[in-house]
Amino acid sequence: MLTKKHPQKWNSPTVKKPINLIVGGYGSGKSEVSVNLARHLVLDETFEARPISILDLDIVNPYFRSREASAELEKLGILPINPEGAQFYADLPIILPQIRGAIQSAQGTLICDVGGDDVGARVLSSLATSFDEATYDMYLVLNANRPFTSDLAGCLKTISEIEFSSRLKFTGIISNTHLMDDTNEDVVMQGISLSEAVCKKTGVELLFVSAEQTILDKINFETIDIPVLPLNRSLLKPWE
């Protein structure tokens, strides 16, 4: 579906359910994907399920979390939901009551950036009763250059570990294969192949492929029928 708002050579992604859980292995790029997906949806005039909120549910990773992009997202009209006060900086295994409340009473579309691996996804287990099939999608962010998700067997193992600890089922894959600044079009294409193999094996959909715009420009998407999310990196290292 090419929209007038996005005159690029690829299809834009969209989401279908009120709650969108962005889950995956450490370093797959969940936070960057969450931030960019929220930004994309808020700027997409055809997207109606508003307001759009982003919830940082990462309780295992102390650095480089989506909460660091909150100010920027708020300016665009996205509602960031983060722990308040000193808890903002913590990595304690707790869900504050206001966070739980925000999930249960969320309006419009909620993008949840969940912590890495089965350990990070465990947080979902205590919230699982708040979700039913009609209200949530859970997406695996896949980076084929990460040691434990570099092949089909590794991906399937990660999927089963996360599904076990979260007590929820994946409904889709986001192909976000990258090597930071060393990413090139071959890296992205290899990632798409692996994501497609995982989708075929598990029967879930490939929601979109994401990469930085400069790399996407080098790929011919006329032959690839997958929606594309160009990334503008928000979670940078201090020297970048």
Next chain:
Amino acid sequence: MTKVLMKGNEAIAEAAIKAGANNYFCYPITPQTEVAEYLAKRMPEVGGVFLQGESELAVANMIFGAAATGKRVFTTSSSPGISLMQEAISYMAGAELPCVIVNIMRGGPGLGGILPAQSDYFQSVKGGGHGDYRLLVLAPSSVQEAVDLMILSFDLADKYRNPVMMIGDGMIGQMMEPVEFPDKIESPDLPPKDWAITGAKGRKPQVVRSLFLDPYKLENSSWHLHEKYELMKKNEVRFEKYKVTDKNEIIIISYGTMARICQTAIDAVEAEGISVGLFRPISLFPFPQDEIYAEAIKKNIKEVLVIEMSTGQMVEDVERAVVGKKKVSFFGRTGGVVPSPEEVITQIKDMIRKKSKSKKKA
């Protein structure tokens, strides 16, 4: 080998395995815990041992015991955990046991916070434990360098029969970067571990200890250790220079990821016609004292600027190196607050402005 994307903590763990260190003891602490998580998965695959101790005290003494068998052993922790290990570290230095200790530093003192800091410099290079001893201390600034230095650390530990400490601020442990591991690791010729406790079959029993009740024997042992540290000073100084030229007005001395922030600032002021060089110590003990002196006394250098994620610790070693020949200034943020390139740029520009003002007065 192809590049993979790894978190610093994971890369450090894998590097140790590549270096043949299959004995790992640890107690989890942020921002270092991924080393333990990774090795919990990985050690069984290589037939190694990973044991989570009941505390850092236990862990450090497990390292002490395992190192006495001559096997390659290591632990990783973060600031408060490293404090708890100091007694055993002193014992290992006294007993001349090789081991590798990684400190992924967080803000202190006390329990502090979990964000990146470099405030354990004194503890690392001046000896956090008791007695006349030194650690060989290395400080990487990227995930790839953490891999390379981790592998080197095991060789240096074996070469000098001394604990080696690698320190990185929290960012080194937490950030993701592409890394490459060597396919084959070639260690230099290392001395045989004929001191190791391996069972006394067919030979006299050996004892590994740091206890010398006879003061003359203890003094001998201390001077013997001292000789090793002098040898390290001669052979193991490591550093890197960035944009150091005879046009530099200022030379920045900074280590770890802080040095990368300085590089960004140096590039930015260069575009405005201000020439600044960076000297990055990689070995913190031995400290590149003579090399810093040589740079600082150059005619073009007006001032030496030390930048750390602390309230100022390495600056004392820089002052000692520069011996009053040039003014040494300091800028730092701490407690988990990381200086931005903009703050470094402001520091540089303020220094240049003050220098030109004082010139006019003269």
